[in-house]
Amino acid sequence: MGRDGYHKRYSYGITFSEKTVGKLRATRLIQGPNPDSIIIAGRGDVIVKDSKFAIALNLYAHSGGKATLDLPINRPITTIFDRATLPGVQYRLELVNVTVPNYWFLFLRNVSMQGPLCEITLRDCVKILPAILGHNLTGTWN
Numbered sequence: 001m002g003r004d005g006y007h008k009r010y011s012y013g014i015t016f017s018e019k020t021v022g023k024l025r026a027t028r029l030i031q032g033p034n035p036d037s038i039i040i041a042g043r044g045d046v047i048v049k050d051s052k053f054a055i056a057l058n059l060y061a062h063s064g065g066k067a068t069l070d071l072p073i074n075r076p077i078t079t080i081f082d083r084a085t086l087p088g089v090q091y092r093l094e095l096v097n098v099t100v101p102n103y104w105f106l107f108l109r110n111v112s113m114q115g116p117l118c119e120i121t122l123r124d125c126v127k128i129l130p131a132i133l134g135h136n137l138t139g140t141w142n
Contacts, residue, residue, distance in 0.1 A: 012036050013056075016044030016091065029053050037105055040081070044091040051098050056105030057081060061134075063088025064116025070124040071104040087118065103127035112136050 013036035016022040021043045029051035037054035040046055059067070065087025070079075076099050082092040088110075104127070108120065111134030122128070 013039045015039040016042040016046075018042040021045055024048070026051060026053075031101070038093075039105070040091050040093045041107075042091060044093070046092065047094045047096070048098050049096040052101055053098070054102065054105065055093075055095070055098075055100050056107060057086075057093075058089070058091075058107045058109055059086055059118075059120060060088030060110050061108055061118035062110035062112065062115050064118050066119045066121070068121040068123055069106075071100070071106070071122070071128060072124050073100050073103060073126050075099060103129050105129045105131070107131045107133065109133045113138055 014024060016024075016039070018041070022045070024038070024044070024046045026047070027049045029048060031053045035054055037056040038046065038048065039056040039058070041056075041058035057069075057071075067086050070077075076097045078096050078098075080092070080094045081089070083089055104125070106128045108118075108130070111118075111132055113136050
């Protein structure tokens with residue numbers, strides 16, 4: 001217990017493998033004062049209920065396709081992210097009454113000029129922390 005009388009809770013990233021199926025079932029998961037996120041990638045199989053925790057989505061551009069994302073913050077959502085809603089993913093993330101505080105992490109992976117067209121529309125995304133992981137990219141930055 002800390003000097004202030006509260007138990008200190010710390011959480012690091014919870015991540016998943018590209019090779020094996022990792023499973024997480026969590027209810028009432030609450031991030032501590034210095035959290036990372038549930039980093040859904042690879043072949044993860046995740047169900048989170050009645051929780052308040054940051055989420056990191058990995059999207060894979062090399063498969064092409066289209067998706068529309070609603071990633072609200074500070075209000076409970078119930079949704080499923082899987083291959084039916086996000087092109088190229090092998091994971092399944094089910095959120096039931098989950099609040100993502102502050103912002104979502106959004107990783108767009110395998111971006112390439114030679115890849116198929118991948119279109120991601122951000123609709124209800126007040127705050128995201130994006131990362132683009134790519135190769136052979138050309139263009140200008142404005």
